[in-house]
Amino acid sequence: MCQSFGIIKKMTLAANNISLWIMAARPRTLTAGISPVVLGAALSYNDGFHLWVSVFALFCCLLLQIGTNLANDYFDAKNNVDGENRLGPVRVTQTGLIPPDRVKGAFMLCFALAAVLGLPLVVAGGLPILAIGILSLLFAYLYTGGPYPLAYYGMGEALAFVFYGLVATGGVYYLNTHTISGHVMVAGSGLGFLAALLMGVNNLRDMHTDQAAGKHTVAVMIGEHGARYFVAGLLAAALCTPALFVLINPDQSWVLLAPAAVLPFIGRFKKIMSAPIDEGFNRILAAAGQYLFVYGILFSVGVLV
Numbered sequence: 001m002c003q004s005f006g007i008i009k010k011m012t013l014a015a016n017n018i019s020l021w022i023m024a025a026r027p028r029t030l031t032a033g034i035s036p037v038v039l040g041a042a043l044s045y046n047d048g049f050h051l052w053v054s055v056f057a058l059f060c061c062l063l064l065q066i067g068t069n070l071a072n073d074y075f076d077a078k079n080n081v082d083g084e085n086r087l088g089p090v091r092v093t094q095t096g097l098i099p100p101d102r103v104k105g106a107f108m109l110c111f112a113l114a115a116v117l118g119l120p121l122v123v124a125g126g127l128p129i130l131a132i133g134i135l136s137l138l139f140a141y142l143y144t145g146g147p148y149p150l151a152y153y154g155m156g157e158a159l160a161f162v163f164y165g166l167v168a169t170g171g172v173y174y175l176n177t178h179t180i181s182g183h184v185m186v187a188g189s190g191l192g193f194l195a196a197l198l199m200g201v202n203n204l205r206d207m208h209t210d211q212a213a214g215k216h217t218v219a220v221m222i223g224e225h226g227a228r229y230f231v232a233g234l235l236a237a238a239l240c241t242p243a244l245f246v247l248i249n250p251d252q253s254w255v256l257l258a259p260a261a262v263l264p265f266i267g268r269f270k271k272i273m274s275a276p277i278d279e280g281f282n283r284i285l286a287a288a289g290q291y292l293f294v295y296g297i298l299f300s301v302g303v304l305v
Contacts, residue, residue: 024092024103026069028289032164032195033065034058035296036188040172042300043184048177056121057172060114060133067110068140072151074103075144079152081213087205087279111137125175132171136163152215156203157196157234165192183248187299190241190258193234194292200231201272201288205281228273235269242299255302258295265291 041054077093077100092098118133139159144151150159169188174180200218203210204227207219219227239259246253262269268287275281 020092020097021106023090024070024073024098024106025066026089028286029069029198030062030065031289031293031296032160032191032198033061033168035293036164036168036191037061037172039187039191039296039300039303040169040184041176042303043169043187044173044176045304047173047179050124050176053121053124053175054172056117057175060118060121061168063110063114063117064136064140067107067114068143070103070107070110071141072144074100074107075149079144079149079213081152081210081215086209087277088202088282111140121175125178129171129175132167136167139163151217154216154218154221156199157218160195160199161189161192164195165189183245186241186245186248187255187303190238190245190299191292191296193238193241194288194295197231197234197238198285198288198292200227200234201281201285204228204231204272205277205285208277224277231272235272238295242302252303252305254305255299257302258299261294261298262291 037054037058040057041049073091073093077091086094090097093100093103115133115137118129122130122133139150142148142150143156143159150156165188166185167188169191170180170184173184203217203219204224207217207224207227210217211220218230222230239262242255242258245255265287268284271280271284275284
């Protein structure tokens, strides 16, 4: 009986430990890494699609994003950015749920695995993919690590736009076709605007605690009123992008379903301009992540139809 109880206790502790790591990885944000890979693959479907390349790219992108999330958890705690007044989800390092050295080891492992899985992609894509891989790893670390964390100096939204929009979408397309074109960058920019929207909503929610900690995000620099309009502008830009894509590719008008799918999320997005800055912004952030995924899938389907 005692032995059985011990086994059950160990299983319970293991399950709790896994749940903490899942929470630290921030699964709700991973749509930002999945969607551009799917879109890049869809855009390449008729131009030289290779399944294995897209699958490897997806794993690399997810590992980089999870690693970035864990590094953010670790470095924000180390730099005393996260505190008791934090409005966002629980951070495992700051609360002591997972020891800091284990969090650090986990994000380094994610980056190492991404590098290893990226080697076949470098062989397939050559120097441009090597450059993308090195820069992705470098900026994933420097986002909140190093002596001058980029996220602490207003670069969060810009990096999200570039890497989760242009680089991920364009990189996957290039891996499949060994070419790049303007319409691919336009498509990628739509997801980039939504990835920046995720970052913008996050920074608007945290602006008061960030300001107190000396973290100079865009929201802190332009103030609450300006930040609300900035975030709304990112959403508007994403909604307009499919129309620009159709101007370039008139035979792919089905991509206009992507902005039309915003309707179920309108109630939450309206609150960007008026809701008090409190825990309610977590629901807006969740809606933004969900819409990013729906937008990416519908854009991809529209390209393939």
